[in-house]
Amino acid sequence: MPYWRLSAYYFCYFAFVGAFSPYFTLYLKALSFSATDIAVLMSLMQVMRVLAPNLWGWLAEHLGVRLPIVRLSALMSLAGFSVFFFTDSFAGIFLGMALMSFFWSASLPLIESVTFAHLGTQGHRYGSVRAWGSVGFIVAVIGLGVVLDWLPIMAVLWGTASVLASIFLCSLAVPEAVRPLAHSASASLGDTLRRPEVKALLGACFLMSAAHGAFYVFFSILLVDHGYGKAMVGGLWALGVVSEILVFMFMPRLMRHYSLRAILLFAFSCAVLRFALTGWGVASAALVAFAQVLHGATFGAYHAAAIAAVNRWFAGRLQARGQALYGSLSFGAGGMLGGLVSGLGWETIGPAWTFTLGSGFALAGLLWLVWGWQPGLGEDGTDRPDGGGR
Template sequence: MHASLRPFAVFYFWYYAALGAYTPYVGRWVDAMGHGGFVVGAMLGLWYGTRIVAPPAWAALTGRSARPGEWFVAGCVATLLCFAGFLFTREPWALLGVMAVFGLFYNAVMPQFEAMTLAALGPAPEQYGRLRVWGSVGFLLVAGSFGALMDRVGALAFPWLTLPLFAAMALAAWPHRHDRPPPPAPGVGEAGHLFRRPGVRRFLMVAMLMQLGFGPFYVFYTLHLQAAGHSGAAIGALWSIGVLIEIAMFWQAPRLIARLGAGPLLSACLGVTVLRWALVAAFADSLWIMALAQCTHALSFATFHACCMRLITDYFPGRRAAAGQSLLYGFSSGVGGVLGAGLAALMWERAGGGPAAFAAGAVVTALAWLVYALRRPAPAQA
């Protein structure tokens, strides 16, 4: 890795290390305080909901600034300060209030950073996966250890255990304070015009449905496995398996995309993910089947995400990269995340718990596959 790219890898590491504590275990913390599935779902739903508002608002602010890197650092520091609010909250409405302001900043900075990363890569965007893989390493180390750690010290210690990770993320942002925006691409129209380009809306719809199908996984996977009798250490190991295979695939993704094309790979990822959620719904008590299902994370997440990043550089080149990232975050992680968390909470509380929630995830992902399969080939889709 070139020395100029190392600060990008470091930030990815700490951003996703913090996420490796937050996403798998915040539900366990909320559950340990005595709150039910709807509060857990609302926490994660609000987390994803801020992805609809935060990225475009943040992009508008940073886009007008001559020093966008300083805005980036400020956003990371604000994320740290807002997360500290969880140290003093226990009631549902207080939790949701802190979640709203924390999510606004945490979800704002990554689309900006992704655009900065693509600008730094220049004419080699296919090498993105080899930087992003360090985020997976950070997620792996934390997600794999937090289950056993919370078994030992108690789930209520979650905010204290996680806060240092956000402090490290803020420090890792500092070297990027002087990063510049991407150079303009000649002949590129407005983002609204690009949104109407053939294939863009279908692509965003598929990304949204894929994220919606992931809702039960992000909200209730840890609690689903806990209900099936697995220990915190075993649950952490299962999270680790998924991320380990994800890391391996991120290294191979550039070669696969170059050989097979982002479009066909995207379709394969959707099909495999349908099978994954069906297995999690039906065989949660089997550690070996759950380990096998986690291995498919290589396609469900790593390859799918790398394909999306490859396609977004076609649809939104140059300075439009930030607008493209904001749209992708808004549609997939934002709308898809909110709907996915709501669907998961409803199924968990009203339709039979984890099996029903993950079965619903399989159905939604099958719909995403169908939508993408009916696309008309477009030159932009490699």
């Protein structure tokens, strides 16, 4: 398995998230955009994650290739981002965001399927590869936060563009993997989607991403408005990702002792607490820090368990489609809903209640999992139509 080449790609991919998500909203605020404008622009990332992954996943399945699409998406993402250097109008930034997001959202589901194909029967090692993405996020969020305490906000554009260029270079080094052979009796996409545990997981993932909407769009703005310095903002983002890395490192052991369902129920319970603490406890750095530690559960444990379930249930040629569906419904549609609702709520009900809405989304997802995914159903792939595991 090309461990270091895959890890380098994840490092750079999530370094982009670390540079872009916390600080691009501050750049937009510096351009005097309203909270609603910022929410609309940032939600374009989620809109494209609804549309693009399924299109690119379908194309990869029919062409029988994944990495050429990943490389094209990296190059075109950089081209779309470069638009920001030439305009500060809402229309111009909207166009650049749409172009960048359409191509950027294509790559992750395909890389995830390539990674699991390389891992083969060692799928439990996914966390150790994905953890390098979290390291990349930390390097970017802390590094750029320190830089922004000394340089103008325009440095966000230069730092983020350089990371996008590195994603393209890393994509050139990742080798294609042999696709797993689908069993002749394996389920169709429709059969898989009709399973109650699959519907419960995808619906709950939609709600979990909606719960994170206010956090990804307004967390940095919330902190700066309450007097936190940009280096402190970066440090709090990094704290959350450090806890995420620790969880990823322990996921193989956790998955041997606990079911995927149990891990997900714990993660959703933590999300209910986390976003309420963030909204109402922002005046206390200690409370905010504790809420950020919960990121290890609300993203790290949640994502590792969810993607393992998707990889288990969407087998063979359905793997890329399953990853794309998971990404588009959760990070795409759910993130879009959460981002837009938070933009409307920020200027009407205020930050604290906006984050409380996130807790409400997480609670709804928790209840859906409890009632829709019965204990023991869908674990270890034993109830798949082909009767086999991974």
